[in-house]
Amino acid sequence: MSSSALIVIDLQNDFCPGGRLAVEGGHEIVSLVNGLIKSSDHVILTQDWHPEGHSSFASSHDGREPFETVDMDYGPQTLWPDHCVQGTDGAEFHPDLIWDSAELVLRKGFRGAIDSYSAFFENDHKTPTGLGGYLKERGIKDLTLVGLATDYCVAYSALDAVKLGLKVAVRMDACRAIDLGGSLETMTGKMRDAGVVLK
């Protein structure tokens, strides 16, 4: 069995132009990602999947605006516009994404009181999503990450994957960033320092 997998992070309507938390140019990566899916032995998708009124939504905090930061009991949390609500069109994958060959769709952020940027751990950095165990049991050791957004869910996933002892590459050309207050530069630096191969 091949030990490599492609992980497509959150390539969902709400993160693409026209969506509720649109990442600039998010839709531009779809055809490139489709090509990578075709040439990958194992494909895993993550899907941001929040209940209504999720604690990461600014609308859930009186007097708060999107993109402000609040202190949660697990640490600082950026507040976002409502997005990727379970069962809505915004939470669906981009309609042009061809993902039939995916072996796993991992949903995250489904617990109301805690967000999950990373595909591996929720934002307390200790509650596992189960993906680490899944990869281990299947003997998958090399990951290529693509998707949205470079400086949030892709970066946090890549950093956690390295911590779990996996070999990780990020295809930067198949990602797009939110870039909030210099976050792209910060997170790119953190990934490079951690040994993530940025392609």
Ligand SMILES: [Zn+2]
């Ligand atoms: Zn989210």
